[in-house]
Amino acid sequence: MGECEICGARLDCECRARIDGVVFSVCRSCAKMGQEIVISTVCRPRPKPARELVDDSSLVDSFGAMIKAEREKRGLSREQLAAAIGETASVIKRAEHGLQPGDKSVRKLEKLLGVRLLESATGFASSATEKRTPLTLGDVAEVRQRKRETC
Ligand SMILES: [Zn+2]
Numbered sequence: 001m002g003e004c005e006i007c008g009a010r011l012d013c014e015c016r017a018r019i020d021g022v023v024f025s026v027c028r029s030c031a032k033m034g035q036e037i038v039i040s041t042v043c044r045p046r047p048k049p050a051r052e053l054v055d056d057s058s059l060v061d062s063f064g065a066m067i068k069a070e071r072e073k074r075g076l077s078r079e080q081l082a083a084a085i086g087e088t089a090s091v092i093k094r095a096e097h098g099l100q101p102g103d104k105s106v107r108k109l110e111k112l113l114g115v116r117l118l119e120s121a122t123g124f125a126s127s128a129t130e131k132r133t134p135l136t137l138g139d140v141a142e143v144r145q146r147k148r149e150t151c
Helices: 063-073 078-084 089-096 103-113 122-128 138-150
Strands: 015-019 022-026 036-040 057-059 118-120
Touching (some): 063 078, 063 089, 063 103, 078 103, 089 103, 103 118
16 A cells, blocks of 8 residues: 555555556545546555654664663673763763664664664565556656646
């Protein structure tokens, strides 16, 4: 489910319409413009993903606890750990309380403590990006424009 291939509206239901011999995934109003509605699935609201991530990676939820645990395992004080990554103790303190330190600090901490603090969000990212065939048909562009103008 993505956006309407004609007007670009976000689809909360999926209809397919044949327009000029080509089948498009379209919104309901654009489906009416089609010569033939091929499939009209039951519209059901999709649960939104718990979070929408734009970055490639994000800190794991428990990164603060992980930093603390790893630091204590090594018998390091916050000051010592901070010094090891060239930061101040307050950065470590804040991190342990769940405040995200800068990317550089995170990577240094990962390396130093041997833990993964960043989780890849590639799965989220790819599901968020639209998978659709490029619009090469001039008539679609035309319809899109027309739709914009009438709106
Ligand atoms: Zn539409």
